[in-house]
Amino acid sequence: MKKSTVLIVLMHLVYWFSPLARFYFLSLPTSGAGIDFEISYFTYTSASLLSVVVFYLFYFFLFPRFLYKPQLIKFTAWSLVTMAAAVVLGLAFALVYVRYYYNPGVVRSIIGVGNMSMLLVRVVSAATAACVMKGFITWFTEIRYKEQLEKQNVATNLELLKAKINPHFLFNTLNNIDVLIEKDAATASVYLKKLSDILRFTLYESPSDTIPLKRELDYILQYIDLQKIRTSNPHFVTVDFGNANQDMEIAPMLFMPFIENAFKYSTNKKIDNAIVISIAAKANTVVFNCSNVYDANEQITGEGGLGMTIMTERLQLLYPGNHQLEINKTADRFIVNLTITLHDN
Template identity: 35%
Template structure:
């Protein structure tokens, strides 16, 4: 019963039904074309009917050989790892082909009038055996092609699932990291400017709403992302002193552009984290522009690296961003970074997918 269930499942699979439909279609097409050729050449309806009858019978024999191998012999014998089953496959095929075609091979020499015709019959027999075995080989190759495509599709699906899982993990890392850095900044405000700290908490709630609820899709509106970055800059500006120059510019002509959510957040965070000194002149310049369908993010800031004793969220930001860009925009992004004369520069160019 188990074997019958497996055979039923095998025969009713989508790929196998497609092959069956294609084979029946080819069979009907060949019979019809050959009958039409006879009709056009002989101008004889009876000859065309006889041709259809003969060719329908002959091609049906070949079709059954193919189907028997495709559905049964190849999957259960040829594709098995046992050498004994491999040998059984070819022996069974030989016996099956001979028995299935016995009507063609049952013409006795006494029925053939002379030697030349008998020689022609022998040649026909050899060619007919080769043609039958061609059906066997065709069944092997068709099954190999289907299995190969199925494996490729499964691997592609598994890779996609792994990529999505990794992106989800990276995103889940990003939100706590962002929250940690922001709370760290608000914490310092509670001591120096309680009023600004209260205002910052209100702004933080708006940022969290976007980060937690608006960034669930794989891509979000670029305008929405820019609004988030503007709010973040305004929040961070509250704790910046008069010695810090903060400039931002956003020029987007195509309002339909989409971008991966929070992809530019890390360099903006790092600019406020590493670009501001308590007693030295500092600057942060941030821009997002559109250039021939490409999104260009640019951030330049003074660079005052934190020392080893600073524990304010060190480590995962940039590495997380690089990995996300590679997973989401492989071959469609560029990153330029440089540090010169205590100035940090990063430029990210992304070519979004067309919709």
Template identity: 30%
Template sequence: MKSIIKNRVQILVHISVWLLLYGLTFYPVLNVMRPIPSDVFPKLNVIIVLFYFNYFYLVPEYLLKKSVLFYFVVSLGLLIVSTLLLNHFYEPRFPGRFFMDREGVRGFGVFPYYRSFVSLGIPYVISAILRMYVEWKRNETLRLSVEKESIKSELQFLKAQLNPHFLFNTLNTIYALSVKKSPDTSEAIVDLSELMRYMIYEADKDLVPLNKELDYIKSYIQLQRLRLSDSENVSLKITGEDRGRAVPPLLFISFIENAFKYGTDYKGKTYVKITLTITDVSIYLNVKNKIGIFREPTKNSGIGLENIGNQLELIYPGLHHLEVDNDGKNYEVSLTIYQKQSSL
């Protein structure tokens, strides 16, 4: 439907341009009630024929396909032949001597040919420029569409990697509770079901309400508290108005998950401080954890953080600031996302 409307608009634009050209051509003559020169109609018709022959055939078939020399030879030949025919049938000829043209200007016998050649050549060149611009615009639109689809596919791929990674870690949490025969196991399963519901029904969207993302984070932290033997130093502080704001789903969870994964010391105490500040122009996340028990890096370690970094580059190019600080004792992530989110 959009393409049909677009084509109709282009047709109307072309018709309007030619009507304007004819109007500007005939108005000075009709305004003073002079006879219309015999060559005006043929010349305008030849201009239109050359314009669209060049626009629809020569430019796309030769110029845009890099047959530049052939295109220029054919174009020059067309213009010369058209000029000769017009002047042969409609222009007075004065070979080899001076003449007085319609405007009373003295010139050589070749001047009418030169004038016709220029009047035909200018629209011809404009048609080539216009067709090249249309093709460039079409290719640019196609490129942006392909790029958008590529980004969307890559984001879906990143989420597909992220979700199983998170699920495996959470199942390990529930497993640890079940091994200890903790009465909190059933509550942990309920929390996990809520998290999975969010991941199934919301995580495939481009944007989700910020308050839903925050509820997801709160559920995740509650699930982690059930696992920990000492969660006294686990805190979440959220300030600002989340109403009407939207973010990509699962945007913050990898940083929080990573903090819980490595924030437990050798005594079993966990230190994780999470601060999320919402302003009119930005969302600021700060996650800080003590570096606990050393763990040998595995093949899949850091997948979540690497993916979220790639996701930020794709969604917020130039609109985010990510800073990671590791002094050997504390690990701190600071992420600022500047206003881009749509309202929901």
């Protein structure tokens, strides 16, 4: 049995044993004697049973069939017919009971204002309670369904976004190693091992919802090492991960798209500190900064790597309302500042 079904059954049980249900349509006479008490007791019992029947007629049939559609005219008509039939049926039960067991002369006491009002109040109360409970359960079920659907859409979108990240990185890295093979096969082998480690990361760890920040930093460093293949300037890239709590859990491959773009547009590899990357993490906040030089005559569009628009979408899916992304340009530098507030565990 599904958890939702169990919860609904428990809700019904709690409701029927609640003071509200006992007060409105399950209460029975508790004192008295003689024929009047016996007749009243039977009448109240019949009304209680009919109230339960009316409750579930509205709960399973009338509300889903007409009110939820909505078809208000049909719902009103069927409701009046159902409640009138319940009142008539309740009186009929009482009359049959009295004529069978007692003097027919007491029949008039059954068809009185008191019993009619009691039956009507109980039937209307049962119908109202059924609509309220069914409406609440329907509303709650729809919310849960929409949440599950949204999570599925988020997961699907994230997989599509990752698919746009990984091939681009792979192609760029293979091209870099291909250039190195012609110059130094042994060194190319070392870097090929780094590429193998990175591919292992992208295949087995990046699909995870979160990973330790240390793994993300290791991945970034390996990527930077591979990018350095094509420059002899050891100061081309400056990295600072010193102020980072590396045990924090974070979504994988958050920073790589910006770093990829930094390498793409920093074409002059003779410049010191052409790319400056820093990541600081403490408490539940991660701050990422990346800046790179660029040719002012070359327009930065984000195409070829993960576009800025796509990256913004991914951040919105992963950390809605919990991140701040600022992208600025100066005369010669492109600057990205990203602050993420991680979800509480």
